[in-house]
Amino acid sequence: MKNSSIYYSVGALLYCPANRETIAASIIGQQFGRRFSLALCLEDTIGDAHVEEAERCLKASVCQIRHTMEHAAFYVPKIFIRVRCPKQIGRIIRLLGEDEALITGFIIPKFSPENADAYIQQVITANEQLARTLYLMPIYESACLIDLRSRYDVLYTLKEKLSHVEELVLNIRVGGNDLCHLFSFRRHVDESIHRIRPVADIFSDILTVYGMDYVVSGAVWEYYSGSGWKEGLISELADDKLCGFTGKTVIHPNQIPVVNNAYAVTQKDYDDAQNILQWDSHSPFAVCASSTRERMNEQKTHANWAKKIVFLANTYGIRQP
Numbered sequence: 001m002k003n004s005s006i007y008y009s010v011g012a013l014l015y016c017p018a019n020r021e022t023i024a025a026s027i028i029g030q031q032f033g034r035r036f037s038l039a040l041c042l043e044d045t046i047g048d049a050h051v052e053e054a055e056r057c058l059k060a061s062v063c064q065i066r067h068t069m070e071h072a073a074f075y076v077p078k079i080f081i082r083v084r085c086p087k088q089i090g091r092i093i094r095l096l097g098e099d100e101a102l103i104t105g106f107i108i109p110k111f112s113p114e115n116a117d118a119y120i121q122q123v124i125t126a127n128e129q130l131a132r133t134l135y136l137m138p139i140y141e142s143a144c145l146i147d148l149r150s151r152y153d154v155l156y157t158l159k160e161k162l163s164h165v166e167e168l169v170l171n172i173r174v175g176g177n178d179l180c181h182l183f184s185f186r187r188h189v190d191e192s193i194h195r196i197r198p199v200a201d202i203f204s205d206i207l208t209v210y211g212m213d214y215v216v217s218g219a220v221w222e223y224y225s226g227s228g229w230k231e232g233l234i235s236e237l238a239d240d241k242l243c244g245f246t247g248k249t250v251i252h253p254n255q256i257p258v259v260n261n262a263y264a265v266t267q268k269d270y271d272d273a274q275n276i277l278q279w280d281s282h283s284p285f286a287v288c289a290s291s292t293r294e295r296m297n298e299q300k301t302h303a304n305w306a307k308k309i310v311f312l313a314n315t316y317g318i319r320q321p
Contacts (some may be wrong), residue, residue: 001304007215008311010078010137010171012036012250012259015220017045018081019054024064030074032253035260035316037078039249042088043109051084055095062099080137082107086118093126105135105170110142110178113154116161123168135168137217141175143182145202155209172210173249174203176219189223189232194239207244218245224252237262246312264319265312272297273306273313 002008014032016023018040026032040061046054058081069076079102083089093100108119116138123136144154162169179199180186187193194200207216218240223229233255240248241262248259265273271291279286279299286299 001212001308002215002311003307005311005314007170008246008308009315010037010215010217010247011263011315012248012256013039013080013217014077014253014256015039015041015045015082015249015251017054018042018058018061019046019050021057021061024061024068027065027076028068028072028074032077033256034075036250036256037080037104039080039082039107041082041107042092043082043084055092058092059095059099062096062102066099066102076102078104080105080107080135082109084109086115086122089119089122089126093130100130101132103134105137105168107173108136108138110175111138111140111158112142112144113157113161114144116158120161120165124165127168133168135170136165137171137173138162138169139173139175139178140202140206141178145179146182151202151205152209155205159209159213166213169214171247172206172214172216174206174216174219174245176203177222187222189226189228190235191232192236192239193219194236194243203243203245211244215246216244218248220249220251221255222251224254229254230258233258234262246308260316261319263312263316265309265316266319267321268292268294269309270313270318272302273309276302276306277310 012035014036016038023040027038040058042051042054042058062079065076081092081103083092083106089106096103106123111119119136123134126134145151176193176199179202180196183198185196185199187196194203210216218237221233221236223232237248237259247263250256250259268291275291276297276299288297290297
């Protein structure tokens with residue numbers, strides 16, 4: 001498992017088209033709260049004929065945030081840029097100039113064996129040139145994951161490629177909507193993506209291959225208003241957590257507090273985690289009752305879980321009763 005809070009700190013990742021001219025004012029005005037990350041998208045949310053315009057708008061937004069920071073205090077989220085192709089990474093860095101200091105990293109869409117080397121090299125080059133850490137978050141959503149005859153080879157090939165920059169991979173992300181699109185699926189407000197077996201099986205394989213070494217984040221939930229949207233999101237988040245996902249892509253500010261509350265740690269879990277991590281090494285026993293005497297805590301078996309609980313508490317806090 002990842003042994004640093006930074007990998008658990010992305011939290012609710014709010015997607016926004018990079019050409020949204022009001023995004024800087026919304027960040028400065030703290031309209032989205034103080035516990036989320038931001039993804040400025042130059043890929044699917046931008047028309048093919050409007051990419052350069054979106055890049056200029058992105059530049060203006062980041063510049064406005066950075067300059068306002070010099071004389072005003074407000075919450076600045078981790079900012080990621082979702083690019084279209086490998087070369088766009090270098091182009092965006094040059095376009096941003098000094099404002100690139102606000103960028104946490106890049107989101108890599110449709111990550112596949114065909115583009116992995118080029119994307120990884122671009123991120124390596126950017127880190128060397130800037131002499132600071134820029135992270136990447138690859139999205140597993142391409143058609144190469146569908147074929148059962150090659151899926152495992154694809155997943156392990158990509159993992160091997162990422163192993164050379166493992167410390168720079170902040171999260172592995174999954175593209176639920178893109179994978180559903182390949183099958184012509186779309187879930188309703190009362191349906192969890194984990195019930196769509198062809199897609200859920202892909203998720204399970206991704207978590208099996210990557211879950212012990214990387215933080216894997218949950219797929220987007222499309223609903224943000226209307227009857228049952230919140231209940232549906234809460235239900236899918238429960239499935240996400242049970243399956244091993246941490247964090248979630250969101251597409252509307254309404255979803256942010258729901259995600260944060262779902263990943264907040266209960267007091268019982270936090271107390272048990274602390275007891276496990278502070279186990280008396282001289283004790284003849286490696287098992288005892290939990291703090292509430294409701295379940296068993298075993299030092300050797302539950303140590304990784306306990307570490308994760310503490311990292312989650314650092315990011316999402318402890319849920320109040």
